[in-house]
Amino acid sequence: GIFIQETRCIKLMEIKFGLDTFGDVQRDDEGNLISAAQTLRNVVTEGVLADTLGLEYFSIGEHHRDDYSVSAPDTVLAGLATVTEKIIVGTGVTVLSSDDPVRVYQRFATIDALSGGRAEITAGRGSFIESFPLFGYDLKDYGALFEEKLQLLAELLKEKPVTWSGRTRAPLQNQDVYPKTERGSIPLRVGVGGTPASRHRHNLTLSLAKQYCLHIQRLNYKRPNALKMQLKFGKHLLWNYVIMFIRIAFQV
Secondary structure: OEEEOOOOOOOOOOOOEEEEEOOEOOEOOOOOEOOHHHHHHHHHHHHHHHHHHOOOEEEEOOOOOOOEOOOOHHHHHHHHHOOOOOOEEEEOOEEHHHOOHHHHHHHHHHHHHHHOOOEEEEEEOOOOOOHHHHOOOOHHHHHHHHHHHHHHHHHHOOOOOEEEOOOOOOOEEEEOOOOOOOOOOOOEEEEEEOOHHHHHHHHHHHHHHHHHOOEEEEEOOOOOOOOOOEOOOOOOOOOOOEOOOOOOOOOO
């Protein structure tokens, strides 16, 4: 898919073009199902091509289903980081609600080292909920899990000792987390949905984004064959845009 990144914490909007993939399991020219393993290798090849062509961002999403091959996007990004030179490597999204913010920080600090400072995180609740029962989380805590973990991740990204407590994980007391990055922090964006039902949750997330000066990436999923992109800019709401994902298959 094609996405646009918007920076909310400055007055001007910076637009970057890149590609997004979930590692969709597909079929070859003969109609045979391509294995998840081969699909993962194809994703890395696509990322290398995107880097060669001069695109600015390559984003990999997270799912835990049989129709998508990527359940551990940070692992794929680590591999991609070692065979690319300039392209930013990030997630779209890391399902933070069912993950541990400490481990998210550690994995992305490692990717940042391997890539020479090109890692970015997009954190989201997860529009698909298969990860919640898989990792033992109750959907009743859907909102609280994300809000608390986002706060903790934002604190961890300051790369200073963290004191934090909440009800969704064990507390931290003046805890340092390693490895530290060479540049001092990893950019963090918040991925939110574009459906009417998500507006209330988006407003809650926006208040956190203002507090920690995070980027907002608002995504609206549409049918792949509707090749259309709409950008709507409000006077004070630079995040108000709709992005159509376009599936692009590389033949390399």
